[in-house]
Amino acid sequence: MKKIYIVFIAVFLLVVSFEMQAQRRLTEATISYDIVINTSNKTPQAADLLDGATSVIYLKGALSRSDMVSSLGTQATIVDGKTGDVTVLKEYGDQKYMIRMTQENWKESNKKYEGIAFTYAEDYKTIAGYKCQKAIGKLTDGSTFNVYFTKDLVPVNKDFQYLNKNLPGLAMQYEATLGSMLVTYTVSSINFNPVQQAKFDLPKSGFRIMTYEESKGGRN
Numbered sequence: 001m002k003k004i005y006i007v008f009i010a011v012f013l014l015v016v017s018f019e020m021q022a023q024r025r026l027t028e029a030t031i032s033y034d035i036v037i038n039t040s041n042k043t044p045q046a047a048d049l050l051d052g053a054t055s056v057i058y059l060k061g062a063l064s065r066s067d068m069v070s071s072l073g074t075q076a077t078i079v080d081g082k083t084g085d086v087t088v089l090k091e092y093g094d095q096k097y098m099i100r101m102t103q104e105n106w107k108e109s110n111k112k113y114e115g116i117a118f119t120y121a122e123d124y125k126t127i128a129g130y131k132c133q134k135a136i137g138k139l140t141d142g143s144t145f146n147v148y149f150t151k152d153l154v155p156v157n158k159d160f161q162y163l164n165k166n167l168p169g170l171a172m173q174y175e176a177t178l179g180s181m182l183v184t185y186t187v188s189s190i191n192f193n194p195v196q197q198a199k200f201d202l203p204k205s206g207f208r209i210m211t212y213e214e215s216k217g218g219r220n
Helices: 002-022 044-049 103-109
Strands: 024-026 028-038 054-060 063-070 073-080 086-092 095-101 117-127 130-138 144-150 153-155 170-178 181-191 208-211
Touching (some): 086 103, 117 144, 130 170
Antiparallel strands (some): 028 181, 063 073, 086 095
16 A cells, blocks of 8 residues: 555656646746737728737846837837836837836726636647647626637746736737727747847937826826
8 A cells, every 4th residue: 555655646746747847937038929900891091000010028037028019110018027117118200208107007007907707718729839728818897808828838927918917827819909909919939048138228318208197198
């Protein structure tokens, strides 16, 4: 009986060890998403302007930077996981804005994503070489969105994707709203090379600095 118990423990530890090796803690990486606009014929011009847009995520420890690039311009969101401070850089033509946000501001700006409940389906597909499982996110207003995530990659800092931060892995494909449009983000590549610290440095000039309240135009 004792030998059977020892064998059981050995097998259990082997399985746990294998699962831990299969998972990779994402502390540093560059993740590129392709963006597809799903819209009706009522807003073809808006869809055309965002056609070919990309989102690139840079992760380095507690720091993250999300760059959305389209024909309209670029928008970068830099999150410091240690301090909770968030900075948004908007560049649209000659207009350049730097919006500084506190942790409370960041939470308020994402309040519609608070309390998301995920249910998991036995639906799988491979994205960028990773096995992904389908999850359905339900917001507190009753609306839902679909996401495919992989358990093989687990971000240490999840603030860069507020709506997916409670998933047990990295979102490889997910739906989100952008204004009145539904957009789908799909990972096209993941690079595990070191990310330069300069990616998270804030510009010292050339941007109009605004508070979160100012960026809302005084609206509550």
